[in-house]
Amino acid sequence: MSTRSALLVAALGFTMASAVAFAAESPNLGRVATPEEIAAWDISIGPDGVGLPPGSGTPKQGETVYAAKCFACHGEKGAGKPNDQLVGGQGTLPGDKPPVKTVGSFWPYATTVFDYVRRAMPHNESKSLTNDEIYAVVAYILNLNGIIADIDIMDARTLPKVKMPNRDGFVTFSRGK
């Protein structure tokens, strides 16, 4: 080994030792979370549907949930007003007129509807619906938008397979575009 290589190795060794020393000096004051604790808090559902809970619901069942919990803010059959419109608007994204963005016309993933309803709806009592109620009301909204049939059942297996009309309508931004 040449002197130069030896120096290089020595330098590398020093760098690695420093890195190890640095990591060892990190405060490490977090305690390890248990699987049960994580399960209770981990409510996010990605597009693959991993983590969707047991339970199921149909559009018909969802109509009942909607009438009791959603109608006051989102109107009859998701028509909107006073708050967001949930149904309709398909075909309005291109053009000159303002786009009508709803679950049916705009949302790219059905899993997002489940995730959002579970975490944030109804607005004044979020996280109060049962998993069956959430599956049912999501099924109702998808059915009103013509995305699933009257007889379709939404559960952890079927929901991630729903192809939303605007699934391919998004482009990841990079500067200059």
Added chain:
Amino acid sequence: MAADRSTVHGSDLDIVAGNGLIHRRMFLTAGTAAAAAVASAALPNPAAADALPVEPWMKLPGSGFVGYGQPSKYEEKVARTWNTAPGTTGTGAARTPLQLLDGMITPNGVHFERSHSGIPDINPDTHRLLIHGLVKRPLVFTLESLGRYPRESRVAFLECGGNGQLLYQKEPAPVGVQAIHGLVSCAEWTGVKLSVLLQEAGVDPKAKWILAEGADAAGMSRSVPLAKAMEDALIALYQNGERVRPSNGYPMRLLLPGYEGNINVKWLRRIKVTEGPTMTKDETSKYTITLPDGKSLQFVLPQEGKSVITQPSPGLTMKEPGLYEISGLAWSGYGKITKVEVSADGGKSWANAALQPPVLSKALTRFRMPWRWNGGPAVLQSRATDETGYVQPTREKMIAARGNRTIYHANAITTWAVSDKGEVKHVYA
């Protein structure tokens, strides 16, 4: 264009652009002949001056101490204004009164707010931050434990992704800077680097994103590129020296310098390390830019280079012709502001404003420009350039590029028209 020296009171002012813009040395160098000439020309008639009364507060002791001070009672108009979603009191956005502030730092009491289900009343002793997902060791942190980590401070602007959206309207909104651009503020944030906590948890090489989630009733959640989380993300515990305000995420928020406000998740309770983005409601159905062809730009994260004149601006009427300082704010989510140009003739001619130190990356930068208003109509604009060379676009250019069927990331030049009465209003130039 040719400098118009006839409007100056016989002095040798350095006109730098049309309609009265003056070189900044007029204000910065006292005692020069030119400054002296202007000063004497501007002196009011002594006979018309107010008397110098001996006020009661000069003769009697003032009030006593208080635990937490408040602004003068004469400053009550320095306040946020807000809109809320139907049927709610705390779901909406409150705007900073930029026209009534100066410098680069926003006082905590008027920092802008955007909340999706009100401001939660969080007990700091029971609040927890969970880091899990694609990590070797899922970890739980208390506020107390985070307080023992090395901390650092970062002056950073926060701007709502929807700030400036009125500029997309076909007709100019008859409002001022607070209503149009008040969803931007700047503070010194102090906290723990997220990268340190992630390193302790041990990130799986497969991971490319994190999900950040709040403890509010909306469970506000956004996906963040892991690279950004490792680069300069902060778990902010302090805001301008005091604990983060409840409306800004007490007891801890995510700070992602330069990124749109919504992704700087407040009341941070959970970080999940993931392979891909979670595709939350806010990063799909809301904070995306729908183009004329119907496609939508997603993950438009840094705020683009932008500036606005805050003084004068609508509501701040100028009483008489004379010397004024045009002042405003510039910022970019891509780095430092390198130049702000000001025009008093609707963009026909421009001059460089003075950038007030410190000029910090991804922070608000205060700019200043001396102006002699001759009492006639004027059209004021500012145009920022950032260190990447990006130049703030005109409104026409912004709309040509993105259309006007979105409400997000409006960073176009804003135009104020000054009438011969000194009134200022929002116009399109």
